[in-house]
Amino acid sequence: MSFFTHFSSLNGARLCIYVGIFLSFYGRIYSQSQAVADSVEIIYEKGTFSPQEELYLLKEIVGNESEPSKKLYYSEKLIKIATQLDSSRYIISGLFQKGNAFRITGDLSKALQNYFLAAQLASESNDQRSLGMTNLAIGDIYSLMNTHNRAKEYYSEAVSTFRKINDSILMAASLFNLGDHYLKRNKPDSALTYFQESQEISKKTEYEAGMAYNLGSIGVIYAGRGEYDKAEENIYQAVQILEEQEDFVAISEYLNDMSEVYFNKGNPDKAIDFSLMSLDIAETYGFKNEISDAALQLSKLYEEKGDIARSYDYYKEYITYRDLVNNVASAQEIAGLRADYEVSQKQMEIDLLNAKDKNQKLAVIS
Numbered sequence: 118m119s120f121f122t123h124f125s126s127l128n129g130a131r132l133c134i135y136v137g138i139f140l141s142f143y144g145r146i147y148s149q150s151q152a153v154a155d156s157v158e159i160i161y162e163k164g165t166f167s168p169q170e171e172l173y174l175l176k177e178i179v180g181n182e183s184e185p186s187k188k189l190y191y192s193e194k195l196i197k198i199a200t201q202l203d204s205s206r207y208i209i210s211g212l213f214q215k216g217n218a219f220r221i222t223g224d225l226s227k228a229l230q231n232y233f234l235a236a237q238l239a240s241e242s243n244d245q246r247s248l249g250m251t252n253l254a255i256g257d258i259y260s261l262m263n264t265h266n267r268a269k270e271y272y273s274e275a276v277s278t279f280r281k282i283n284d285s286i287l288m289a290a291s292l293f294n295l296g297d298h299y300l301k302r303n304k305p306d307s308a309l310t311y312f313q314e315s316q317e318i319s320k321k322t323e324y325e326a327g328m329a330y331n332l333g334s335i336g337v338i339y340a341g342r343g344e345y346d347k348a349e350e351n352i353y354q355a356v357q358i359l360e361e362q363e364d365f366v367a368i369s370e371y372l373n374d375m376s377e378v379y380f381n382k383g384n385p386d387k388a389i390d391f392s393l394m395s396l397d398i399a400e401t402y403g404f405k406n407e408i409s410d411a412a413l414q415l416s417k418l419y420e421e422k423g424d425i426a427r428s429y430d431y432y433k434e435y436i437t438y439r440d441l442v443n444n445v446a447s448a449q450e451i452a453g454l455r456a457d458y459e460v461s462q463k464q465m466e467i468d469l470l471n472a473k474d475k476n477q478k479l480a481v482i483s
Contacts, residue, residue, distance in 0.1 A: 151363075154181035158191075172199055172207045179214040183365075185403065189218040205242045209235050213251060220258065221366075223405030223441055229258050246287070249278035253291055260298060261406060269298050289318040289327040297334060305338045312338075329358035333371045340378050348378050369398040369407040376414055380421075389418050409438035 154177070161174045175195040182188040192215035199207035216231035232255045239247040256271030272295045279288040296311030312331045319327030336351030352375050359368045376391035392414045399407035412435035419428035 150181040151183050154178050154183070154187075157181070168198065168202055172202065172204060176207060176210050179211065183402070185218045185221040188214060188221070192218060205238055206244065206247075209238050209242070209244060209247045209251075212238070213247070213254065216254060220254070222403060223438075225258050225261060229255065232258065245278055245282050246284060249275045249282070249284070249287060249291070252278065253287070253294060256294060256298075260294075260301065263301075265298060265302055269295070272298060285318050285322045286324050286327065289315045289322070289324055292318070293327065293330050293334070296331075300334060300337065305341055309335065309338055325358055326362060326364065329355045329362075329364070330367065332358070333367070333374065336371075337374050340374070340381065343381075345378050345382050349375070352378065365398050365402050366404055366407060369395045369404060369411065372398070373407070373411050373414055376418070380418060385418055385421055389415065389422075392418060405438050405441050409435050412438065 157174055157177045161171075161178065166174065172195065175191055175198065179188055179191045179195055182191060192211050196208055196211035196215065199205075199211055212231045212235035216228045216235065219225070219228035219231065232251050236248055236251040236255065239245075239251055252271045253275040256268045256275065259265070259267035259271065272291060275291040276288065276295060279291055292311045292315035296308040296315060299305075299308035299311065312335050315327060316331035316335075318324070319331060332351045333355030336348045336355065339345070339351060340348035352371050356368055356371050356375075359371070372391050372395035376388045376395065379385075379388035379391060392411050396408060396411035396415065398404075399411055412431045416428045416431035416435055419425075419431060
């Protein structure tokens with residue numbers, strides 16, 4: 118699965134190959150998942166199906182669709198039909214994917230609203246796997262908002278759930294996210310512990326995305342330690358795997374991390390090349406958070422080169438997209454959503470206790 122049999126550092130020729138890899142993204146825009154979504158969409162739009170068949174096809178489309186507006190459209194259609202058929206399993210799936218669509222476009226408050234609704238229904242239905250996945254997604258939103266204590270709380274809940282139901286792949290994902298939480302809190306040793314456990318599970322289960330994410334993030338830890346060759350190798354291997362899967366969000370993030378590696382190695386020109394690649398991918402797919410990060414990096418790099426005009430232009434782009442992400446998720450609005458969710462959970466606990474008390478009384482009477 119490797120593009121090269123050995124990797125030590127990106128020389129000029131290797132960088133050209135990297136650019137070639139990047140350009141190949143545009144030659145085959147759709148990932149394997151997107152190809153599935155496209156194929157199923159054609160079948161769905163041309164055929165007539167029973168309600169259950171329609172639900173299945175819609176679930177396949179929204180689960181594989183990467184374009185956010187289409188993901189949102191089919192998610193809402195899935196929720197509507199599933200509601201008519203009173204199918205909680207498909208309603209949860211629709212709400213979860215609707216949340217994903219809003220998250221991709223940076224509308225964090227709407228993403229969180231849909232995740233909370235999905236979590237509530239999953240809890241009521243005792244759907245532990247869906248509840249764990251939704252808690253993982255909620256943790257991601259809080260992480261994006263830099264509300265790290267809340268993120269840790271939901272990641273820990275997800276880990277607990279997946280340990281209980283023995284789901285190895287989702288366990289690996291949850292452990293990775295906990296590691297990422299500690300990495301963002303500038304606690305690399307704690308982060309590394311979680312990344313390594315996640316990586317071990319990913320290798321045993323041949324979970325390639327997990328292997329890639331852990332490789333890349335361990336590379337970021339190496340970079341923080343000044344071990345730039347190890348950082349470069351890890352991030353490069355991560356991008357190799359992610360390029361095959363065409364996971365563009367992660368590729369954009371890790372290319373920007375590679376830019377930081379080259380900046381610290383004293384090679385600002387290659388650093389700029391990597392950040393430009395990161396920014397182009399993010400702009401192509403509308404990843405607001407990644408656009409903001411790449412623009413900030415480019416602003417810093419051009420300032421170092423003395424190109425103040427370009428630095429200022431990228432800084433303005435950074436501010437624009439940073440505000441687009443932050444403004445759609447005010448602290449008050451998020452707190453309200455969380456409160457509503459917690460009230461519903463508390464009421465459900467009260468109802469269960471009342472039901473248990475009633476059953477005990479009936480048993481005594483009997």
